Amino acid sequence: MSHATLATATLELPRTPSSAKEYRGRVEPDWCPGCGDFGVLNALQRACFELGLQPHQLLIVSGIGCSSNLPGYMNAYGMHTLHGRSLPVATGAKLANHELNVICTGGDGDGYGIGGNHLMHTARRNIDLTYIVMDNQIYGLTTGQISPTSRFDMKTKSTPQGSLEWPLNPLTSAIMNGATYVARGFSGDPKHLTELFKGGIRHRGFALIDVFSPCVTFNLDNDYPFFKERVTKLEDEGHDPSDWKTACEKAMVWGDTIYTGLFFRSTDRPTLDGLEPVLQNAPPLARQPLGLTAEQAKTLMKRMM
Amino acid sequence: MAMAKKELDLTIAIGGAAGQGIATPGNVLARIFARGGLHLYSYNAHQSIIRGGHILLMLRVGDREVLSHGDRIDLLVCLNQDTMDRHLRLMGEGSRILFNSDDVVPGATKPGAQLCPMPVKTLSGNSKNKVIQNTLSLGVTMSLLGLDFSVLEEALGQLLGKKGEDVVRENVTVARAGYDHASAHFEPFPTALPQGKKPLAVWAGNDALALGGAAAGVKFYAAYPMSPASGVLHWMAQNGRSLGIMVRQVEDEIGVANMTIGAAHAGVRAMCATSGGGFALMTEAIGSAAMMEIPAVFINVMRAGPSTGVPTKTEQGDLRQVLGASQGDFERFIVAPRNALDAFDTVPELFNLVDRAQCPGIILSDLLISEGTFSVDPDAVDLHPSIDRGALLLDPSPNGDYHRYADTESGISPRVAPGAEGFVHVVATDEHDEAGVLISDEFTNPLIRRQMVEKRARKFETIAADVPAPELEGPRNADLTLVGFGSTYGVVKEAALRLAEEGVSANQLAIKWIVPFHVDAVTKALAGAKRIVVVENNYTGQFAQYLRGETGITAHAHIRKYDGEPFTPHHIVEGVREILARDTAVFVPTQEVMV
Numbered sequence: 001m002s003h004a005t006l007a008t009a010t011l012e013l014p015r016t017p018s019s020a021k022e023y024r025g026r027v028e029p030d031w032c033p034g035c036g037d038f039g040v041l042n043a044l045q046r047a048c049f050e051l052g053l054q055p056h057q058l059l060i061v062s063g064i065g066c067s068s069n070l071p072g073y074m075n076a077y078g079m080h081t082l083h084g085r086s087l088p089v090a091t092g093a094k095l096a097n098h099e100l101n102v103i104c105t106g107g108d109g110d111g112y113g114i115g116g117n118h119l120m121h122t123a124r125r126n127i128d129l130t131y132i133v134m135d136n137q138i139y140g141l142t143t144g145q146i147s148p149t150s151r152f153d154m155k156t157k158s159t160p161q162g163s164l165e166w167p168l169n170p171l172t173s174a175i176m177n178g179a180t181y182v183a184r185g186f187s188g189d190p191k192h193l194t195e196l197f198k199g200g201i202r203h204r205g206f207a208l209i210d211v212f213s214p215c216v217t218f219n220l221d222n223d224y225p226f227f228k229e230r231v232t233k234l235e236d237e238g239h240d241p242s243d244w245k246t247a248c249e250k251a252m253v254w255g256d257t258i259y260t261g262l263f264f265r266s267t268d269r270p271t272l273d274g275l276e277p278v279l280q281n282a283p284p285l286a287r288q289p290l291g292l293t294a295e296q297a298k299t300l301m302k303r304m305m
Numbered sequence: 306m307a308m309a310k311k312e313l314d315l316t317i318a319i320g321g322a323a324g325q326g327i328a329t330p331g332n333v334l335a336r337i338f339a340r341g342g343l344h345l346y347s348y349n350a351h352q353s354i355i356r357g358g359h360i361l362l363m364l365r366v367g368d369r370e371v372l373s374h375g376d377r378i379d380l381l382v383c384l385n386q387d388t389m390d391r392h393l394r395l396m397g398e399g400s401r402i403l404f405n406s407d408d409v410v411p412g413a414t415k416p417g418a419q420l421c422p423m424p425v426k427t428l429s430g431n432s433k434n435k436v437i438q439n440t441l442s443l444g445v446t447m448s449l450l451g452l453d454f455s456v457l458e459e460a461l462g463q464l465l466g467k468k469g470e471d472v473v474r475e476n477v478t479v480a481r482a483g484y485d486h487a488s489a490h491f492e493p494f495p496t497a498l499p500q501g502k503k504p505l506a507v508w509a510g511n512d513a514l515a516l517g518g519a520a521a522g523v524k525f526y527a528a529y530p531m532s533p534a535s536g537v538l539h540w541m542a543q544n545g546r547s548l549g550i551m552v553r554q555v556e557d558e559i560g561v562a563n564m565t566i567g568a569a570h571a572g573v574r575a576m577c578a579t580s581g582g583g584f585a586l587m588t589e590a591i592g593s594a595a596m597m598e599i600p601a602v603f604i605n606v607m608r609a610g611p612s613t614g615v616p617t618k619t620e621q622g623d624l625r626q627v628l629g630a631s632q633g634d635f636e637r638f639i640v641a642p643r644n645a646l647d648a649f650d651t652v653p654e655l656f657n658l659v660d661r662a663q664c665p666g667i668i669l670s671d672l673l674i675s676e677g678t679f680s681v682d683p684d685a686v687d688l689h690p691s692i693d694r695g696a697l698l699l700d701p702s703p704n705g706d707y708h709r710y711a712d713t714e715s716g717i718s719p720r721v722a723p724g725a726e727g728f729v730h731v732v733a734t735d736e737h738d739e740a741g742v743l744i745s746d747e748f749t750n751p752l753i754r755r756q757m758v759e760k761r762a763r764k765f766e767t768i769a770a771d772v773p774a775p776e777l778e779g780p781r782n783a784d785l786t787l788v789g790f791g792s793t794y795g796v797v798k799e800a801a802l803r804l805a806e807e808g809v810s811a812n813q814l815a816i817k818w819i820v821p822f823h824v825d826a827v828t829k830a831l832a833g834a835k836r837i838v839v840v841e842n843n844y845t846g847q848f849a850q851y852l853r854g855e856t857g858i859t860a861h862a863h864i865r866k867y868d869g870e871p872f873t874p875h876h877i878v879e880g881v882r883e884i885l886a887r888d889t890a891v892f893v894p895t896q897e898v899m900v
Contacts, residue, residue, distance in 0.1 A: 026742055056726045071731050072743055077723035078731030082593050088560040092567025095551050096525055097724055121556040278549050286572030286722055290522025290692050296548055297688035304506040
């Protein structure tokens with residue numbers, strides 16, 4: 001099918017989709033065959049379907065990178081923003097229309113590297129966003145350099161003699177900074193991933209779901225077998241997600257066992273959108289009339305006299 | 306023979322160190338003057354320090370519009386020795402110098418300057434209050450200006466009422482002592498301050514920008530604190546909740562700009578403000594707004610650069626920065642308001658333009674306007690400006706075939722905010738086709754790329770045609786034409802009036818709209834100019850270069866100032882004299898008031 005034909009197709013339906021396939025976007029993904037991001041996309045489409053979300057109620061916001069192409073592959077409102085900036089853009093959109101379900105997607109370089117500062121602050125705001133990071137421990141779109149989650153001594157194009165830096169831990173960082181739903185999934189286990197996504201989208205507050213999403217082209221260290229041999233579901237071990245200390249301990253485990261699942265969840269902390277007075281008992285800001293009322297104008301003028 | 310009524314033109318300067326509470330007497334006097342219907346223009350020369358250093362607040366008051374903070378100080382209030390030492394030399398015949406005679410030793414005065422010593426301890430009944438001399442000097446000032454004490458009593462009551470009756474009583478008692486002391490010992494100014502026609506409002510430029518946003522219907526404001534733009538944030542934070550405006554302080558200006566764009570895409574009018582350094586961080590996002598066709602307003606309040614520069618000093622040094630903000634070749638509105646009232650009017654005007662053209666807009670203010678305080682005629686303020694959101698479709702009906710970037714004749718594509726049923730689409734910072742599908746990665750397409758570049762350019766041209774062109778102000782066939790942009794408008798106007806008194810006829814071409822730049826109108830206005838002099842607050846002549854680049858017109862001479870302080874009228878008058886007498890190419894005035 002030609003590109004132009006795809007572009008003119010109308011995909012959104014004015015009813016709740018009857019299958020996850022109806023969340024497919026205008027174009028097919030251009031990811032490498034075997035890329036872990038396919039599993040993430042499928043799981044996200046399935047999660048939206050199972051939650052009964054309509055495409056027009058969804059806003060998918062991404063940054064830049066292979067995985068950030070995702071909004072184009074979804075039948076939903078999307079914003080494919082700048083490298084590292086999905087979280088502030090999504091925050092603005094959510095606050096302007098808090099009735100939208102806003103989901104951010106991107107990669108480890110985008111979210112933990114160039115956008116790392118925003119992650120910390122978005123977490124502490126506990127705004128109601130779901131952030132899915134397709135973590136492949138490499139920069140793929142720029143053809144293979146270390147990322148913030150690349151292991152020590154990893155050899156890449158930018159570290160031919162091996163990396164001298166240790167990876168950051170997105171899960172403990174998110175927990176420490178105030179995120180209230182922190183999980184990790186594996187794109188090789190789409191069912192589990194779908195459940196984690198559903199939980200994150202349903203959760204009121206900031207949810208980070210880090211997903212092992214192997215890059216089959218540029219990261220031969222962390223491929224499917226590497227994860228398949230190691231991933232162990234926290235759910236199978238009876239982990240209590242309300243216990244942040246154990247959550248952090250489990251998140252630090254990196255060896256023969258690497259945990260996936262819901263590490264931490266808290267429903268105690270209010271969300272930013274829940275706290276903001278201008279959003280309470282009011283329609284979304286985007287639907288409010290513009291300008292000052294006569295009363296407001298009078299008060300302001302008086303104050304300036 | 307009837308005497309021509311002399312115009313009121315009086316400047317009070319209050320000097321001291323940061324932390325001595327200069328702002329309070331400044332505010333009290335500003336309110337008293339404006340409420341009495343007098344016009345004012347104040348400039349606060351200060352430093353990036355919370356305690357110490359030297360601050361000089363200049364408050365010029367007149368019975369008609371005041372165009373600049375002026376060249377002369379009539380009353381100097383010295384809150385410390387430093388102020389006396391720095392500025393006594395500027396005080397000429399007829400001036401008054403007020404000081405705390407317990408602590409401050411006066412120097413040698415020029416003939417006709419009157420020293421007004423205040424024995425603060427005695428007059429305040431040995432008050433332990435460290436800022437009591439401010440209150441005392443207010444009392445003295447009222448007497449020197451021939452104003453009734455009751456005016457000050459009322460103002461103090463309003464200002465300090467929240468702090469309780471005791472505080473009000475102490476301050477009124479001390480102010481009264483100062484007033485009586487002055488009436489007994491000092492000669493007041495020969496003419497008592499008159500009463501104006503009607504009360505005026507008092508605005509700082511940053512208040513005007515924020516209020517302009519509120520009037521324009523801004524529902525989302527974000528900022529990272531940065532002088533001299535923080536005043537906009539403070540106003541918004543103070544008033545946001547009651548006006549239903551979301552106000553956010555964000556981790557950095559990158560976040561600020563991107564959050565603003567996210568909110569704007571969701572359908573609100575969104576705005577942010579910063580200074581040059583923060584604006585540098587915003588630039589990539591501004592380009593993304595252009596590419597995604599999201600309207601938003603970004604304010605850059607210029608301060609002296611480069612880099613951290615001089616945070617509390619003014620400059621017009623960011624013209625090139627805003628013109629070149631963000632990579633790539635794209636359209637953005639750039640407007641430099643002339644004064645506080647103009648700044649207020651500019652915000653809704655710009656929002657209408659960016660909403661209609663679906664692109665970013667930049668307001669170029671500077672410290673002089675933003676942190677200065679000005680009287681504003683309330684009748685000239687339209688708090689209900691017209692609002693035009695262009696092709697933003699509210700509650701649209703699905704037509705089954707929505708293309709966000711539809712290539713229309715005007716280039717303007719109907720816009721729908723997320724949430725509407727039947728209009729699902731993706732916006733992208735990558736180049737895309739009419740439907741929003743990327744053409745950047747897999748299938749780059751030169752024809753579509755060209756189509757989209759031309760579409761974006763065309764919509765801008767369509768809307769930009771409505772922006773009013775600048776006009777020459779002042780006499781036709783003048784000896785010379787002064788050209789400037791933004792905040793130099795008032796001081797250039799005053800200089801031209803003063804030159805006329807000396808027999809030199811000068812007119813002014815003041816540029817407010819940098820982009821779109823009215824090449825034809827500017828070329829026509831300058832075609833008959835005998836001598837073109839560009840006045841700007843920077844070293845390299847950024848505006849002169851821009852003028853030449855856009856019109857091919859090379860100015861004959863330049864008056865430039867880049868010492869951090871704004872122009873005062875005589876700087877320009879002297880520059881013109883020099884240029885006429887000696888054919889000076891670039892005149893750089895020397896700043897006399899050392900702050």
